[in-house]
Amino acid sequence: MANVFFTSDHHFGHKHIIDFESRPFSDVEQMNEVMIESWNSVVGKDDKVFHLGDFSFLNKEETRNIVARLQGYKILILGNHDRGRTRSWWMDVGFDEVSEYAVIYKDFFFLSHEPMYVNKHMPYVNVHGHIHNQKYEGNHHFNICVEHWDYKPLSFEQIRAAVVASEEG
Template identity: 75%
Template sequence: MSKVFFISDHHFGHGGIIDFESRPFKTVDEMNQVMMDRWNAVVLPEDKVFHLGDFSFLNKEKTANIVNQLHGYKHLILGNHDRGRARSWWLDVGFDEVSEHPIIYKDFFFLTHEPMYMNKHMPYVNVHGHIHGQKYEGKNYFNVSVEHWEYTPITFEQIRDSVVADEEQ
Protein backbone atom coordinates (compact mmCIF):
# COMPACT_ATOMS: atom_id res chain seq x y z
CA MET A 1 0.00 0.00 0.00
CA SER A 2 1.42 3.37 -0.97
CA LYS A 3 2.20 6.08 1.56
CA VAL A 4 2.02 9.86 1.57
CA PHE A 5 5.06 11.87 2.67
CA PHE A 6 5.79 15.53 3.43
CA ILE A 7 9.01 17.56 3.42
CA SER A 8 10.20 21.08 2.61
CA ASP A 9 13.16 23.39 2.23
CA HIS A 10 15.82 21.15 0.73
CA HIS A 11 17.50 24.14 -0.95
CA PHE A 12 19.37 21.77 -3.28
CA GLY A 13 22.51 23.50 -4.57
CA HIS A 14 22.38 26.37 -2.06
CA GLY A 15 25.79 26.52 -0.37
CA GLY A 16 24.85 29.34 1.99
CA ILE A 17 22.11 27.29 3.65
CA ILE A 18 24.75 25.02 5.21
CA ASP A 19 25.97 27.93 7.36
CA PHE A 20 22.60 29.72 7.70
CA GLU A 21 20.95 26.64 9.21
CA SER A 22 24.02 24.89 10.65
CA ARG A 23 23.48 21.90 8.41
CA PRO A 24 25.91 19.03 9.14
CA PHE A 25 27.49 18.94 5.69
CA LYS A 26 30.94 19.98 4.49
CA THR A 27 29.95 20.63 0.86
CA VAL A 28 26.88 21.28 -1.26
CA ASP A 29 27.49 18.03 -3.16
CA GLU A 30 27.53 16.06 0.11
CA MET A 31 24.33 17.81 1.26
CA ASN A 32 22.56 17.11 -2.03
CA GLN A 33 23.58 13.43 -2.07
CA VAL A 34 22.67 12.77 1.58
CA MET A 35 19.24 14.39 1.13
CA MET A 36 18.54 12.36 -2.03
CA ASP A 37 19.67 9.16 -0.29
CA ARG A 38 17.49 9.83 2.75
CA TRP A 39 14.48 10.56 0.52
CA ASN A 40 14.92 7.33 -1.42
CA ALA A 41 15.54 5.31 1.76
CA VAL A 42 11.92 5.88 2.85
CA VAL A 43 9.93 6.81 -0.29
CA LEU A 44 9.02 4.03 -2.71
CA PRO A 45 8.24 4.65 -6.40
CA GLU A 46 4.49 4.19 -5.78
CA ASP A 47 4.39 6.70 -2.86
CA LYS A 48 3.34 10.35 -3.05
CA VAL A 49 5.44 13.22 -1.71
CA PHE A 50 4.17 16.73 -1.03
CA HIS A 51 7.18 19.03 -1.16
CA LEU A 52 6.20 22.26 0.58
CA GLY A 53 8.59 24.55 -1.21
CA ASP A 54 12.13 25.83 -1.66
CA PHE A 55 13.30 22.77 -3.52
CA SER A 56 16.33 23.81 -5.61
CA PHE A 57 18.65 26.70 -6.39
CA LEU A 58 20.23 24.79 -9.30
CA ASN A 59 19.70 25.29 -13.02
CA LYS A 60 17.08 23.38 -14.98
CA GLU A 61 19.30 20.48 -16.03
CA LYS A 62 20.74 19.87 -12.55
CA THR A 63 17.34 20.26 -10.87
CA ALA A 64 15.80 17.78 -13.34
CA ASN A 65 18.61 15.35 -12.60
CA ILE A 66 17.78 15.45 -8.88
CA VAL A 67 13.98 15.29 -9.32
CA ASN A 68 14.29 12.31 -11.66
CA GLN A 69 16.42 10.38 -9.14
CA LEU A 70 13.90 10.83 -6.33
CA HIS A 71 11.27 8.15 -5.82
CA GLY A 72 7.56 8.79 -5.76
CA TYR A 73 4.90 10.95 -7.32
CA LYS A 74 6.09 14.46 -6.51
CA HIS A 75 3.74 17.39 -5.82
CA LEU A 76 5.44 20.76 -5.28
CA ILE A 77 3.77 23.65 -3.49
CA LEU A 78 5.82 26.65 -4.56
CA GLY A 79 7.93 28.31 -1.90
CA ASN A 80 9.27 31.86 -1.87
CA HIS A 81 12.52 30.73 -3.55
CA ASP A 82 10.64 28.66 -6.17
CA ARG A 83 8.40 31.47 -7.42
CA GLY A 84 11.08 33.06 -9.60
CA ARG A 85 10.51 30.18 -11.98
CA ALA A 86 7.25 29.50 -13.80
CA ARG A 87 5.00 26.62 -12.82
CA SER A 88 5.81 25.07 -16.23
CA TRP A 89 9.56 25.13 -15.37
CA TRP A 90 8.91 22.91 -12.34
CA LEU A 91 6.73 20.55 -14.38
CA ASP A 92 9.46 20.38 -17.03
CA VAL A 93 12.08 19.33 -14.45
CA GLY A 94 9.93 16.39 -13.40
CA PHE A 95 7.40 17.35 -10.75
CA ASP A 96 4.10 15.58 -11.36
CA GLU A 97 2.01 18.43 -9.96
CA VAL A 98 2.83 22.02 -9.04
CA SER A 99 0.59 24.23 -6.90
CA GLU A 100 0.93 27.99 -6.64
CA HIS A 101 -1.51 28.12 -3.71
CA PRO A 102 -2.07 26.21 -0.46
CA ILE A 103 -3.80 22.85 -0.57
CA ILE A 104 -6.35 21.49 1.89
CA TYR A 105 -5.51 17.84 2.57
CA LYS A 106 -8.04 15.45 4.09
CA ASP A 107 -10.33 18.39 4.97
CA PHE A 108 -8.18 19.21 8.00
CA PHE A 109 -4.57 19.97 7.02
CA PHE A 110 -3.58 23.21 5.27
CA LEU A 111 -0.45 22.53 3.22
CA THR A 112 1.54 25.74 2.71
CA HIS A 113 5.12 26.84 2.32
CA GLU A 114 5.03 29.72 4.80
CA PRO A 115 3.13 29.30 8.05
CA MET A 116 -0.30 30.88 7.85
CA TYR A 117 -2.25 32.63 10.57
CA MET A 118 -4.08 30.04 12.64
CA ASN A 119 -6.39 31.19 15.42
CA LYS A 120 -5.87 28.89 18.41
CA HIS A 121 -9.57 28.03 18.34
CA MET A 122 -9.41 26.76 14.75
CA PRO A 123 -9.62 22.97 14.56
CA TYR A 124 -7.19 22.75 11.64
CA VAL A 125 -3.45 22.10 11.35
CA ASN A 126 -1.10 24.05 9.10
CA VAL A 127 1.61 21.75 7.73
CA HIS A 128 4.33 24.09 6.49
CA GLY A 129 8.01 24.75 5.96
CA HIS A 130 9.86 28.03 5.39
CA ILE A 131 11.07 28.67 8.95
CA HIS A 132 13.65 25.86 8.85
CA GLY A 133 14.96 25.11 12.36
CA GLN A 134 12.45 27.35 14.10
CA LYS A 135 9.14 26.06 15.37
CA TYR A 136 5.81 27.75 16.01
CA GLU A 137 4.24 26.85 19.32
CA GLY A 138 0.80 25.34 19.48
CA LYS A 139 -1.13 22.42 18.11
CA ASN A 140 -2.11 24.25 14.92
CA TYR A 141 1.36 24.16 13.29
CA PHE A 142 3.52 21.33 12.02
CA ASN A 143 6.89 22.24 10.49
CA VAL A 144 8.18 19.76 7.89
CA SER A 145 11.41 21.63 7.08
CA VAL A 146 14.27 19.20 6.52
CA GLU A 147 16.13 20.43 9.62
CA HIS A 148 13.43 18.97 11.91
CA TRP A 149 13.36 15.52 10.31
CA GLU A 150 16.99 14.58 9.67
CA TYR A 151 16.61 15.60 6.00
CA THR A 152 14.11 12.77 5.46
CA PRO A 153 10.48 12.97 4.30
CA ILE A 154 7.96 12.06 7.00
CA THR A 155 4.71 10.18 6.59
CA PHE A 156 1.21 11.51 6.92
CA GLU A 157 0.74 9.08 9.82
CA GLN A 158 3.65 10.67 11.70
CA ILE A 159 2.02 14.07 11.36
CA ARG A 160 -1.46 12.80 12.22
CA ASP A 161 -0.22 10.85 15.25
CA SER A 162 1.76 13.85 16.51
CA VAL A 163 -1.28 16.11 16.18
CA VAL A 164 -3.47 13.60 18.03
CA ALA A 165 -0.85 13.30 20.81
CA ASP A 166 -0.75 17.10 21.18
CA GLU A 167 -4.54 17.24 21.51
CA GLU A 168 -4.52 14.57 24.22
CA GLN A 169 -2.11 16.57 26.41
Template identity: 75%
Template sequence: MPTDFFISDHHFGHKNMIDFESRPFSNVEEMTSEMIAAWNSVVGNEDKVFHLGDFSFLNQEKTKEIVSSLNGYKFLILGNHDRGRTRSWWLDAGFHEVSEHPIIYKHFFFLSHEPMYMNKHMPYVNVHGHIHGQKYEGKSYFNVCVEHWAYKPVTFEQIRDSVVVSEEQA
Protein backbone atom coordinates in the same frame (compact mmCIF):
# COMPACT_ATOMS: atom_id res chain seq x y z
CA MET B 1 -0.30 0.42 0.03
CA PRO B 2 1.28 3.76 -0.99
CA THR B 3 2.17 6.27 1.70
CA ASP B 4 1.84 10.06 1.60
CA PHE B 5 4.93 11.97 2.76
CA PHE B 6 5.65 15.65 3.43
CA ILE B 7 8.88 17.68 3.44
CA SER B 8 10.18 21.15 2.60
CA ASP B 9 13.16 23.41 2.20
CA HIS B 10 15.86 21.23 0.69
CA HIS B 11 17.45 24.28 -0.95
CA PHE B 12 19.41 22.02 -3.32
CA GLY B 13 22.46 23.92 -4.61
CA HIS B 14 22.25 26.65 -1.93
CA LYS B 15 25.76 26.56 -0.43
CA ASN B 16 25.05 29.19 2.24
CA MET B 17 22.25 27.06 3.69
CA ILE B 18 24.91 24.77 5.17
CA ASP B 19 26.06 27.62 7.43
CA PHE B 20 22.68 29.36 7.85
CA GLU B 21 21.08 26.24 9.33
CA SER B 22 24.19 24.43 10.62
CA ARG B 23 23.57 21.57 8.23
CA PRO B 24 25.98 18.64 8.81
CA PHE B 25 27.52 18.71 5.32
CA SER B 26 30.99 19.79 4.25
CA ASN B 27 29.88 21.04 0.82
CA VAL B 28 26.89 21.36 -1.49
CA GLU B 29 27.64 18.11 -3.35
CA GLU B 30 27.62 16.12 -0.11
CA MET B 31 24.41 17.90 0.94
CA THR B 32 22.74 16.92 -2.34
CA SER B 33 23.77 13.26 -2.26
CA GLU B 34 22.92 12.83 1.45
CA MET B 35 19.50 14.47 1.08
CA ILE B 36 18.67 12.30 -1.95
CA ALA B 37 19.72 9.19 0.01
CA ALA B 38 17.65 10.27 3.03
CA TRP B 39 14.55 10.80 0.84
CA ASN B 40 14.95 7.46 -0.93
CA SER B 41 15.55 5.62 2.36
CA VAL B 42 11.88 6.13 3.29
CA VAL B 43 10.01 6.89 0.03
CA GLY B 44 9.17 4.11 -2.41
CA ASN B 45 8.27 4.48 -6.08
CA GLU B 46 4.53 4.11 -5.37
CA ASP B 47 4.50 6.72 -2.59
CA LYS B 48 3.48 10.37 -2.96
CA VAL B 49 5.57 13.24 -1.62
CA PHE B 50 4.20 16.72 -1.05
CA HIS B 51 7.18 19.07 -1.17
CA LEU B 52 6.16 22.32 0.52
CA GLY B 53 8.58 24.58 -1.27
CA ASP B 54 12.11 25.89 -1.65
CA PHE B 55 13.31 22.85 -3.52
CA SER B 56 16.27 23.95 -5.67
CA PHE B 57 18.52 26.89 -6.46
CA LEU B 58 20.05 25.04 -9.44
CA ASN B 59 19.35 25.38 -13.15
CA GLN B 60 16.66 23.26 -14.74
CA GLU B 61 18.99 20.56 -16.02
CA LYS B 62 20.55 19.95 -12.59
CA THR B 63 17.19 20.27 -10.84
CA LYS B 64 15.74 17.70 -13.24
CA GLU B 65 18.59 15.29 -12.41
CA ILE B 66 17.76 15.58 -8.72
CA VAL B 67 13.99 15.26 -9.17
CA SER B 68 14.44 12.18 -11.36
CA SER B 69 16.68 10.55 -8.75
CA LEU B 70 14.04 10.89 -6.01
CA ASN B 71 11.53 8.09 -5.45
CA GLY B 72 7.80 8.64 -5.58
CA TYR B 73 5.16 10.82 -7.16
CA LYS B 74 6.27 14.39 -6.48
CA PHE B 75 3.84 17.27 -5.80
CA LEU B 76 5.39 20.73 -5.32
CA ILE B 77 3.74 23.65 -3.55
CA LEU B 78 5.83 26.63 -4.57
CA GLY B 79 7.90 28.32 -1.88
CA ASN B 80 9.20 31.86 -1.81
CA HIS B 81 12.44 30.80 -3.54
CA ASP B 82 10.57 28.72 -6.16
CA ARG B 83 8.18 31.45 -7.30
CA GLY B 84 10.76 33.15 -9.52
CA ARG B 85 10.22 30.25 -11.91
CA THR B 86 6.97 29.37 -13.62
CA ARG B 87 4.75 26.43 -12.81
CA SER B 88 5.64 24.93 -16.21
CA TRP B 89 9.38 25.26 -15.40
CA TRP B 90 8.87 23.01 -12.36
CA LEU B 91 6.73 20.54 -14.32
CA ASP B 92 9.45 20.39 -16.98
CA ALA B 93 11.97 19.79 -14.16
CA GLY B 94 10.08 16.59 -13.34
CA PHE B 95 7.45 17.33 -10.72
CA HIS B 96 4.19 15.51 -11.40
CA GLU B 97 2.03 18.31 -9.99
CA VAL B 98 2.76 21.91 -9.02
CA SER B 99 0.57 24.33 -7.09
CA GLU B 100 1.19 28.04 -6.80
CA HIS B 101 -1.10 28.19 -3.76
CA PRO B 102 -1.65 26.30 -0.49
CA ILE B 103 -3.97 23.29 -0.64
CA ILE B 104 -6.29 21.49 1.76
CA TYR B 105 -5.36 17.84 2.40
CA LYS B 106 -7.86 15.35 3.84
CA HIS B 107 -10.33 18.16 4.68
CA PHE B 108 -8.33 19.20 7.75
CA PHE B 109 -4.66 19.85 6.91
CA PHE B 110 -3.67 23.13 5.31
CA LEU B 111 -0.48 22.58 3.26
CA SER B 112 1.53 25.74 2.62
CA HIS B 113 5.11 26.88 2.30
CA GLU B 114 5.01 29.71 4.82
CA PRO B 115 3.17 29.20 8.12
CA MET B 116 -0.31 30.69 7.89
CA TYR B 117 -2.14 32.50 10.64
CA MET B 118 -4.30 30.02 12.55
CA ASN B 119 -6.54 31.26 15.33
CA LYS B 120 -8.15 28.94 17.88
CA HIS B 121 -11.42 28.90 15.92
CA MET B 122 -9.91 27.60 12.68
CA PRO B 123 -10.40 23.87 12.22
CA TYR B 124 -7.15 23.26 10.33
CA VAL B 125 -3.65 22.11 11.13
CA ASN B 126 -1.11 24.05 9.08
CA VAL B 127 1.57 21.72 7.68
CA HIS B 128 4.29 24.07 6.49
CA GLY B 129 7.97 24.76 5.94
CA HIS B 130 9.86 28.02 5.45
CA ILE B 131 11.06 28.61 9.03
CA HIS B 132 13.71 25.85 8.97
CA GLY B 133 15.01 25.11 12.47
CA GLN B 134 12.37 27.22 14.24
CA LYS B 135 9.12 25.76 15.49
CA TYR B 136 5.73 27.27 16.27
CA GLU B 137 4.10 26.23 19.50
CA GLY B 138 0.71 24.60 19.57
CA LYS B 139 -1.18 21.85 17.83
CA SER B 140 -2.21 24.06 14.89
CA TYR B 141 1.25 23.97 13.24
CA PHE B 142 3.48 21.19 11.97
CA ASN B 143 6.89 22.12 10.50
CA VAL B 144 8.16 19.69 7.84
CA CYS B 145 11.45 21.49 7.10
CA VAL B 146 14.28 19.04 6.47
CA GLU B 147 16.17 20.22 9.57
CA HIS B 148 13.50 18.74 11.87
CA TRP B 149 13.32 15.31 10.25
CA ALA B 150 16.91 14.23 9.52
CA TYR B 151 16.34 15.27 5.87
CA LYS B 152 13.71 12.51 5.45
CA PRO B 153 10.12 13.08 4.40
CA VAL B 154 7.63 12.57 7.22
CA THR B 155 4.49 10.44 6.83
CA PHE B 156 0.95 11.68 7.11
CA GLU B 157 0.49 9.29 10.05
CA GLN B 158 3.37 10.94 11.93
CA ILE B 159 1.76 14.33 11.42
CA ARG B 160 -1.74 13.14 12.30
CA ASP B 161 -0.60 11.33 15.42
CA SER B 162 1.43 14.28 16.67
CA VAL B 163 -1.48 16.69 16.48
CA VAL B 164 -3.95 14.21 18.02
CA VAL B 165 -6.64 14.64 15.43
CA SER B 166 -9.90 12.92 16.16
CA GLU B 167 -11.14 10.32 13.69
CA GLU B 168 -14.04 12.56 12.68
CA GLN B 169 -11.61 15.21 11.47
CA ALA B 170 -9.08 13.06 9.58
Protein backbone atom coordinates in the same frame (compact mmCIF):
# COMPACT_ATOMS: atom_id res chain seq x y z
CA MET C 1 -1.63 1.14 -0.62
CA ALA C 2 0.74 4.00 -1.32
CA ASN C 3 1.88 6.25 1.51
CA VAL C 4 1.69 10.05 1.50
CA PHE C 5 4.68 12.08 2.68
CA PHE C 6 5.45 15.73 3.37
CA THR C 7 8.72 17.64 3.34
CA SER C 8 10.15 21.08 2.57
CA ASP C 9 13.12 23.37 2.21
CA HIS C 10 15.74 21.10 0.72
CA HIS C 11 17.48 24.06 -0.94
CA PHE C 12 19.32 21.67 -3.29
CA GLY C 13 22.49 23.36 -4.54
CA HIS C 14 22.34 26.23 -2.01
CA LYS C 15 25.82 26.35 -0.51
CA HIS C 16 25.07 29.06 2.06
CA ILE C 17 22.15 27.19 3.64
CA ILE C 18 24.73 24.86 5.22
CA ASP C 19 25.99 27.76 7.37
CA PHE C 20 22.66 29.61 7.67
CA GLU C 21 20.94 26.58 9.22
CA SER C 22 23.96 24.74 10.67
CA ARG C 23 23.41 21.75 8.40
CA PRO C 24 25.83 18.90 9.14
CA PHE C 25 27.42 18.76 5.67
CA SER C 26 30.93 19.59 4.52
CA ASP C 27 29.80 20.87 1.11
CA VAL C 28 26.80 21.23 -1.17
CA GLU C 29 27.53 17.98 -3.05
CA GLN C 30 27.45 15.96 0.17
CA MET C 31 24.29 17.76 1.26
CA ASN C 32 22.52 17.00 -2.03
CA GLU C 33 23.52 13.32 -1.98
CA VAL C 34 22.54 12.75 1.66
CA MET C 35 19.17 14.43 1.11
CA ILE C 36 18.45 12.28 -1.97
CA GLU C 37 19.39 9.12 -0.02
CA SER C 38 17.30 10.23 2.97
CA TRP C 39 14.25 10.85 0.76
CA ASN C 40 14.57 7.48 -0.96
CA SER C 41 15.10 5.67 2.36
CA VAL C 42 11.45 6.33 3.27
CA VAL C 43 9.62 7.09 0.00
CA GLY C 44 8.79 4.25 -2.38
CA LYS C 45 8.18 4.59 -6.11
CA ASP C 46 4.39 4.38 -5.69
CA ASP C 47 4.21 6.84 -2.79
CA LYS C 48 3.09 10.46 -3.05
CA VAL C 49 5.20 13.36 -1.73
CA PHE C 50 4.04 16.91 -1.12
CA HIS C 51 7.09 19.18 -1.20
CA LEU C 52 6.16 22.42 0.52
CA GLY C 53 8.61 24.66 -1.26
CA ASP C 54 12.17 25.87 -1.65
CA PHE C 55 13.28 22.81 -3.55
CA SER C 56 16.33 23.77 -5.65
CA PHE C 57 18.73 26.60 -6.38
CA LEU C 58 20.26 24.68 -9.30
CA ASN C 59 19.77 25.17 -13.03
CA LYS C 60 17.12 23.30 -14.99
CA GLU C 61 19.29 20.32 -16.01
CA GLU C 62 20.75 19.80 -12.52
CA THR C 63 17.32 20.17 -10.91
CA ARG C 64 15.82 17.69 -13.40
CA ASN C 65 18.58 15.19 -12.54
CA ILE C 66 17.78 15.43 -8.82
CA VAL C 67 14.00 15.17 -9.30
CA ALA C 68 14.54 12.08 -11.50
CA ARG C 69 16.48 10.38 -8.70
CA LEU C 70 13.77 10.98 -6.07
CA GLN C 71 11.16 8.25 -5.68
CA GLY C 72 7.44 8.88 -5.66
CA TYR C 73 4.80 11.02 -7.29
CA LYS C 74 5.99 14.54 -6.53
CA ILE C 75 3.76 17.55 -5.88
CA LEU C 76 5.41 20.95 -5.37
CA ILE C 77 3.74 23.80 -3.53
CA LEU C 78 5.83 26.78 -4.55
CA GLY C 79 7.98 28.42 -1.89
CA ASN C 80 9.39 31.93 -1.91
CA HIS C 81 12.63 30.73 -3.58
CA ASP C 82 10.71 28.70 -6.21
CA ARG C 83 8.56 31.56 -7.47
CA GLY C 84 11.27 33.01 -9.71
CA ARG C 85 10.55 30.09 -12.01
CA THR C 86 7.28 29.35 -13.75
CA ARG C 87 4.92 26.51 -12.94
CA SER C 88 5.78 24.96 -16.32
CA TRP C 89 9.53 25.14 -15.48
CA TRP C 90 8.88 22.98 -12.40
CA MET C 91 6.73 20.58 -14.42
CA ASP C 92 9.51 20.35 -17.04
CA VAL C 93 12.05 19.30 -14.39
CA GLY C 94 9.84 16.43 -13.33
CA PHE C 95 7.28 17.45 -10.74
CA ASP C 96 3.98 15.69 -11.38
CA GLU C 97 1.90 18.57 -10.04
CA VAL C 98 2.73 22.16 -9.08
CA SER C 99 0.56 24.51 -7.03
CA GLU C 100 1.11 28.22 -6.58
CA TYR C 101 -1.25 28.21 -3.61
CA ALA C 102 -1.82 26.39 -0.34
CA VAL C 103 -3.65 23.06 -0.51
CA ILE C 104 -6.09 21.46 1.95
CA TYR C 105 -5.36 17.76 2.33
CA LYS C 106 -7.81 15.23 3.86
CA ASP C 107 -9.89 18.06 5.41
CA PHE C 108 -7.20 18.19 8.09
CA PHE C 109 -3.88 19.54 6.82
CA PHE C 110 -3.52 23.05 5.44
CA LEU C 111 -0.35 22.68 3.32
CA SER C 112 1.66 25.85 2.65
CA HIS C 113 5.23 26.97 2.30
CA GLU C 114 5.08 29.82 4.78
CA PRO C 115 3.25 29.39 8.08
CA MET C 116 -0.33 30.59 7.78
CA TYR C 117 -2.58 32.01 10.44
CA VAL C 118 -4.80 29.23 11.76
CA ASN C 119 -7.48 30.26 14.22
CA LYS C 120 -7.64 27.89 17.20
CA HIS C 121 -11.28 27.19 16.33
CA MET C 122 -10.41 26.01 12.83
CA PRO C 123 -10.16 22.25 12.26
CA TYR C 124 -6.83 22.47 10.42
CA VAL C 125 -3.21 21.87 11.20
CA ASN C 126 -0.95 24.05 9.06
CA VAL C 127 1.84 21.82 7.78
CA HIS C 128 4.44 24.26 6.51
CA GLY C 129 8.09 24.94 5.87
CA HIS C 130 10.00 28.19 5.40
CA ILE C 131 11.15 28.84 8.99
CA HIS C 132 13.77 26.05 9.03
CA ASN C 133 15.00 25.52 12.62
CA GLN C 134 12.31 27.64 14.25
CA LYS C 135 9.02 26.24 15.56
CA TYR C 136 5.65 27.69 16.42
CA GLU C 137 4.15 26.68 19.73
CA GLY C 138 0.76 25.05 19.82
CA ASN C 139 -1.14 22.37 17.99
CA HIS C 140 -2.09 24.23 14.84
CA HIS C 141 1.32 24.40 13.15
CA PHE C 142 3.65 21.59 12.11
CA ASN C 143 7.06 22.56 10.72
CA ILE C 144 8.07 19.99 8.10
CA CYS C 145 11.44 21.61 7.22
CA VAL C 146 14.12 18.99 6.60
CA GLU C 147 16.29 20.23 9.49
CA HIS C 148 13.73 18.93 12.02
CA TRP C 149 13.32 15.45 10.55
CA ASP C 150 16.81 14.16 9.70
CA TYR C 151 16.31 15.31 6.08
CA LYS C 152 13.57 12.68 5.56
CA PRO C 153 9.96 13.23 4.49
CA LEU C 154 7.36 12.41 7.14
CA SER C 155 4.24 10.38 6.46
CA PHE C 156 0.69 11.59 6.97
CA GLU C 157 0.36 9.08 9.82
CA GLN C 158 3.53 10.32 11.54
CA ILE C 159 2.36 13.91 11.46
CA ARG C 160 -1.19 13.08 12.54
CA ALA C 161 0.15 11.00 15.45
CA ALA C 162 2.48 13.84 16.53
CA VAL C 163 -0.38 16.36 16.40
CA VAL C 164 -2.70 14.11 18.40
CA ALA C 165 0.06 13.47 20.96
CA SER C 166 0.67 17.23 21.35
CA GLU C 167 -3.06 17.83 21.87
CA GLU C 168 -3.16 15.14 24.57
CA GLY C 169 0.09 16.22 26.21
